[in-house]
Amino acid sequence: MYDIGIIGAGVAGSYLAYLLKNKKNNIKDKKIIVFEKSPKIKLKDSGIVSTAIEKFFDKKTIKKLIDKKIRTAEIVSPSRKIIKIKTKKPFVYVLKRKKFAKFLRSKIKIKYETVEEVKIYDNFSLVKTDKDKYFIKVLVGADGANSITRKAITNKKPKMYFGIFTKSLKNKEKKIFLNKLYSPDFIAWSIFGEYGLVTGFSPKKNYSYFLAEQNVKPKKIYAGLIPTGLIKTRRNNCILIGDAACQVKPITGGGIIYSLTAAAIAHKVILSCFALGDFSGLKNYEREWHKKLKKEIRAGLLVRKVYRQMSNNEIDDFFDEFGPDIEQAAPVIENNYDNLSKLIWKMPKLKLIKFILKHWRKII
Numbered sequence: 520m521y522d523i524g525i526i527g528a529g530v531a532g533s534y535l536a537y538l539l540k541n542k543k544n545n546i547k548d549k550k551i552i553v554f555e556k557s558p559k560i561k562l563k564d565s566g567i568v569s570t571a572i573e574k575f576f577d578k579k580t581i582k583k584l585i586d587k588k589i590r591t592a593e594i595v596s597p598s599r600k601i602i603k604i605k606t607k608k609p610f611v612y613v614l615k616r617k618k619f620a621k622f623l624r625s626k627i628k629i630k631y632e633t634v635e636e637v638k639i640y641d642n643f644s645l646v647k648t649d650k651d652k653y654f655i656k657v658l659v660g661a662d663g664a665n666s667i668t669r670k671a672i673t674n675k676k677p678k679m680y681f682g683i684f685t686k687s688l689k690n691k692e693k694k695i696f697l698n699k700l701y702s703p704d705f706i707a708w709s710i711f712g713e714y715g716l717v718t719g720f721s722p723k724k725n726y727s728y729f730l731a732e733q734n735v736k737p738k739k740i741y742a743g744l745i746p747t748g749l750i751k752t753r754r755n756n757c758i759l760i761g762d763a764a765c766q767v768k769p770i771t772g773g774g775i776i777y778s779l780t781a782a783a784i785a786h787k788v789i790l791s792c793f794a795l796g797d798f799s800g801l802k803n804y805e806r807e808w809h810k811k812l813k814k815e816i817r818a819g820l821l822v823r824k825v826y827r828q829m830s831n832n833e834i835d836d837f838f839d840e841f842g843p844d845i846e847q848a849a850p851v852i853e854n855n856y857d858n859l860s861k862l863i864w865k866m867p868k869l870k871l872i873k874f875i876l877k878h879w880r881k882i883i
């Protein structure tokens with residue numbers, strides 16, 4: 520019998536375990552277990568995060584983990600029109616991604632076992648791994664896009680996208696492509712020699728075309744799933760965090776900051792449940808993370824819905840119409856890379872209303 524169990528030692532699970540380990544927590548006598556199926560740390564993603572990462576770690580750690588800082592980028596249309604983004608201070612950092620994962624795991628104790636089944640009862644959960652069975656008072660599913668814990672909480676399946684990237688020769692290019700031939704419903708990027716895209720359609724076909732257009736011959740390709748949508752994230756004493764909970768930004772597919780945010784919320788709620796001895800308080804987890812992230816996820820899903828139905832010609836028209844306004848409003852991104860929908864409200868209202876009216880069929 521364990522007090523707290525976490526399935527998955529990715530960003531979300533490791534960070535939660537790291538917070539729970541803090542001696543100031545007053546749960547020293549509680550037994551905590553972290554399950555992880557993969558001892559090897561693989562390169563998981565591009566590691567592009569907003570400067571909000573500074574809220575989660577001290578200055579020294581941040582300095583060690585940041586590879587690059589970005590304050591300029593270009594958004595490229597299908598016919599190569601360009602919107603230039605420029606901010607005074609960096610608006611995103613590129614993390615040393617493997618080092619970041621290693622750092623998080625080095626701070627916690629991990630049981631390398633694969634969870635094969637999760638059963639949720641009124642006051643505890645049963646976790647069956649490839650080696651043993653565990654009874655757990657509070658269970659946290661941080662087991663990523665294909666979460667086994669999620670299946671025990673809800674039947675609703677998130678919409679899955681494929682993320683693919685390769686590392687090519689290093690260059691200084693920082694481009695985001697909006698082009699239906701690269702990705703019919705998401706974005707493609709070329710950032711410091713990394714070429715990637717996210718799509719819900721034929722990833723192989725789109726990616727080959729994108730790489731050919733960029734003149735890149737990949738040596739090694741990395742790929743993963745990106746879940747999006749809004750799903751139930753708690754049942755009885757079991758909650759979900761990170762990709763398992765679809766806490767991902769629908770506009771960029773980024774989930775690191777949202778995972779850290781959700782882990783921090785889960786940490787507070789779990790501590791208060793143990794302090795009060797009342798685990799019905801876990802319902803506050805869902806309420807709290809909704810308060811912080813749900814509005815932006817909803818807005819992002821709406822933007823994606825419209826974008827998915829736009830043609831390449833319409834994207835080019837959008838660049839003509841809104842390009843100068845976006846360039847002017849770009850400084851807003853400096854502190855809002857995790858809330859990109861804020862940029863929309865900086866657009867001239869009349870133009871925005873005209874755009875919404877023109878595309879209203881795509882929105883409803």
Ligand SMILES: Cc1cc2nc3c(=O)[nH]c(=O)nc-3n(C[C@H](O)[C@H](O)[C@H](O)COP(=O)(O)OP(=O)(O)OC[C@H]3O[C@@H](n4cnc5c(N)ncnc54)[C@H](O)[C@@H]3O)c2cc1C
Nearest residue numbers: 527529530531556564567634663682743761762773774775
């Ligand atoms: C191609 C690509 C590029 C991306 N780029 C970015 C980016 O630039 N910036 C950004 O913010 N986000 C990015 N993301 C998203 C980001 O990777 C995720 O949002 C983030 O890693 C989520 O962390 P997590 O801890 O929830 O899940 P994960 O990192 O997937 O961790 C889940 C962990 O659970 C373990 N696990 C799973 N099942 C079991 C089981 N049954 N038993 C035991 N252990 C299990 C896994 O081995 C894994 O270690 C990208 C994603 C992809 C696919």
